[in-house]
Amino acid sequence: xxxxxxxxxxxxxxxxxxxxxxxxxxxxxxxLVAELRAAAAKTGVSIGESLAAVVSEASVVxxxxxxxxxxxxxxxxxxxLAKSGTLFIDSSTIDVDSARKxxxxxxxxxxxxxxxxxxxxxxxASAGTLTFMCGGADAAFARAKPYLEHMGKKIVHCGGxxxxxxAKICNNMILGINMIATVEGFALAEKxxxxxxxxxxxxxxxxxQSWSLTTYCPVPGPVPxxxxxxxxxxxxxxxxxxxxxxxxxxxxxxxxxxxxxxxAAAALYEKFVxxxxxxxxxxxxxxxxxxx
Numbered sequence: 001x002x003x004x005x006x007x008x009x010x011x012x013x014x015x016x017x018x019x020x021x022x023x024x025x026x027x028x029x030x031x032l033v034a035e036l037r038a039a040a041a042k043t044g045v046s047i048g049e050s051l052a053a054v055v056s057e058a059s060v061v062x063x064x065x066x067x068x069x070x071x072x073x074x075x076x077x078x079x080x081l082a083k084s085g086t087l088f089i090d091s092s093t094i095d096v097d098s099a100r101k102x103x104x105x106x107x108x109x110x111x112x113x114x115x116x117x118x119x120x121x122x123x124x125a126s127a128g129t130l131t132f133m134c135g136g137a138d139a140a141f142a143r144a145k146p147y148l149e150h151m152g153k154k155i156v157h158c159g160g161x162x163x164x165x166x167a168k169i170c171n172n173m174i175l176g177i178n179m180i181a182t183v184e185g186f187a188l189a190e191k192x193x194x195x196x197x198x199x200x201x202x203x204x205x206x207x208x209q210s211w212s213l214t215t216y217c218p219v220p221g222p223v224p225x226x227x228x229x230x231x232x233x234x235x236x237x238x239x240x241x242x243x244x245x246x247x248x249x250x251x252x253x254x255x256x257x258x259x260x261x262x263x264a265a266a267a268l269y270e271k272f273v274x275x276x277x278x279x280x281x282x283x284x285x286x287x288x289x290x291x292x
Contacts, residue, residue: 001025004147005058007051007074008092009033009040012118013064015125016091016151018043023150028054055081060147062089068098075102079109087143088113091132095247096162096169097254103136103161112140115161116148117168121236129153133171135163166251173248173262176241176282178212180265183286186219190290196221218283232284239278242269 002025006017009031020027021044029045030053031037037047048054055061055078065071071092079088088106090099090113099115106113114136124130130152134141141157148155158167185208189199200222204214216235217223227235234240245266252259272285 002060002147003028003058005030005048005054005061005078006045006064007031007054007061007078008064009036009045010064010066011122012091012125014040014043015122016062016064016130017045019125019128019151020147021045025147025150028058030054051077052081055086056083058082058086060087060089060144062147063092065090065092065094067092068094068101071102072098072105075105079105079111082109082111084110086111087140089116089144089147090114091116091118093117093168093172093244093247094165096165096251099135099165100162112137112143113161114140114144115164116144117164118152119168119171120152122234125151132156133158133164133167135159135161135165135167137161169244169248169251172241172244173259173265175212176245176248176265176269177261178210179216179218179283180268180285180289182210182212183218183283183289186286187289212283216283218286227281227283228286232281232287234279235281235283237278238269238273238280238282238285241282242266242273242278245269 004020004025004027006027006029009029017027017029017040027045028048029040030048030051041047061078063071063074071090071094088111090102103113114134116132116134118130118132120130128151131154132148132152134157145155158164196219217226218228220228227233248262249266272288
């Protein structure tokens with residue numbers, strides 16, 4: 001049994017921490033939101049009253065936070081509190097520059113670190129089937145992998161510091177673009193008098209096939225588990241997709257990469273969010289594309 005500090009007990013962090021408890025680890029949790037602390041406590045997470053209380057006893061510290069600024073702030077506060085040999089893992093989705101700065105902070109404290117953002121959404125977090133995209137030194141990744149395997153089914157070492165964030169940003173840009181293409185296809189099919197099922201049956205078994213279609217179909221019916229069958233309750237909220245699309249465009253600007261479809265998709269998600277649908281599943285953008 002390892003003592004693990006888990007900081008950030010929201011929609012993703014809470015279930016992830018619970019899976020570590022199920023695996024037999026002692027998990028010390030901390031979050032600024034009282035309701036999230038209470039929910040985590042019900043799953044067996046021991047709630048600390050302060051950052052110091054959960055970090056000082058831990059051999060592994062995991063953060064799951066909303067932005068790079070928050071990650072750096074927490075790591076700056078937590079690293080001096082950690083005992084020698086503590087491994088730091090960040091599973092937030094943040095910009096590559098912030099991820100690399102977090103690694104630098106850990107190195108200055110003489111501690112190992114891994115950036116390990118996830119894919120799989122809240123369902124994957126609860127089921128323990130997340131994909132982890134990891135960046136960091138080989139030795140740090142080897143230490144982190146057994147813990148990540150309690151929370152996910154696919155653990156990929158993408159390269160050095162920040163490589164996990166780079167992979168996550170690229171993957172989600174692809175997803176965001178693919179969903180726009182998929183909803184445009186269905187919107188056009190509706191205008192042409194083609195049924196949802198007919199388009200699905202053709203595209204899902206031919207060159208139009210994608211995860212956005214076969215797993216997360218944006219219209220009700222063909223894929224019963226998709227958010228389209230729950231009035232587009234997330235799932236993966238549009239505000240989170242917009243965050244990731246903006247991260248991809250920031251990265252593209254920084255790296256000098258051309259991503260015209262990424263830019264166009266980001267603009268569409270921004271319009272969707274600004275029209276009052278931040279909490280709607282990102283596949284619900286089909287209604288905006290339809291003109292509704």
